[in-house]
Amino acid sequence: MDTNRLAELLFGDITETPQQIEERYPPRQLPEGARVTRMAPSPTGFMHLGNLFGAIVDERLAHQSGGVFYLRIEDTDLKRAVEGGVEMIIDVFQRFGLDFDEGATVEGDNGNYGPYRQRERADIYKVFAKKLVQDGRAYPCFCTEEDLEEMRRQQEAQKENFGYYGRWAVHRDAALEEIEQNLREGKPYVLRLRSEGDGQRRFQLKDAVKGKLDMPWNDQDVVLLKSDGIPTYHFAHVVDDHLMRTTHVVRGEEWLATLPIHVELFKALGWKAPNYVHTAQLMKMDGSSKRKLSKRKDPELALDFYHKEGYPVECLMEYLMTLLNSNYEEWRMQNPDKDYKEFAFTTNKMSTSGALFDLDKLQDVSKNTMSRMPAAQVYELALDWSKQYDAELHALLSGDRDYAVSILNIGRGGKKPRKDFAVLGDVKGYLDFFYDELFQPVYEYPENVSKEDCIEILTRYQDIYNEDDDQNDWFNKITELGVSLGYAAKPKEYKNNPDQYKGHVGDISMVLRVAVSGRQNSPDMYEVMKIIGKERVLSRLRDAAARIEGANE
């Protein structure tokens, strides 16, 4: 077979040579050990946790080593692409603070190794497809859908492996005249690899996560170019990752099964394959068994879920880091204030079997992470979130920034900060009583305090509350008030002699807490009273007392 002639027949319009293209994509000038990684999503409009999981690995590997992290849009499958899909991808990664050094941007391409959208690279793939044809490593296949279905039926009947290979590869050795005839008749065709692999033999390869792999050689004549001339993922990623000088291909382990195809393609093109980093699937517990997170069943797979629920980016990233590297949590305990980027990320500490995603654990991590943030940061996050998801909260937060920040600052900064929020949606329920607009008191007083005592406490406290008191004086006044009404100054005294007292000082504080905050659980009352201000404290005490009196009448 005259393969040069075949190549001209198929790709007569392609005049560029592989050498010319290689010159356009020279090796990158980077320091020794620098890694070049890429995110290569398809613009399907659905970004999921797995995308983010992989992107963190890409970003860390590149930036920890002084390398390059770039974005390539894999838009060869038009059926799956949606309008605005690219913008959405870019927006999501920006939101998660994963900054690309080069690649597709909303304005176009940024970098010297583009185009970064595969649809714009159609001619580049053809140059290498033409070379494969010239080398006798690719050929056109004119099988129709029906032909392939029939083949499958026969393979099933004969208990043979499925696929287009060996003796089943009917167009593999077609004569040039036959091909010419088919082309003249305008028959559609795909371009297939002429595999040289022997499926009985095996090869070894090292994966950065999975370790040493032992796999059968590919023997399938896989499709390289579809009938519209657009490449398959297999072919496109090989060409792109070679030309764009990717050193580490990070992708989900669902690609492991087709890795032998990719290895053969790199070989056929005379290129060195990159290092592969196949990340484990994200799993979850379903009852007592583990299963893959599913788009249909698990809303938490979609990245949008976290945005809507109000998980700050920092919290989700923090949690994903704990899933990615088994030693991360320990590091975090020793380095509570450091940015996660200071952690020495390594593929060696990644789970090989499946990362167990657990929403409860995420909530814990999120609570811890938010408890360590300065109040102003929580304020900004809540302001931003509420803008989209809670107009009422947004109006209150933006109405008086200092007031909101001082509320959020209660119990923050010490060794054991309060852990009130797992999501930004929790903020409203925490601070609602600080705002008259949201104040909906539930007056539930301690049972051992009589109505008369409650009224007495609420009324007398109005006279003694002084907003300039320090915490000691403030507390002493409450104690004295309690003692004068027959309550023990200390819980212990009451416990030792329960018959001598009506209760203890904690009951007095509780009455005040319920009146002022409208609930039994609230942050430190001394702080609360200071923040909401004397006027509001007094009016709430009055209202609460009046409510009891009203009920008594």
Ligand code: GLU
């Ligand atoms: N476009 C592929 C996907 O979205 C990319 C896989 C890879 O990173 O190579 O799954």
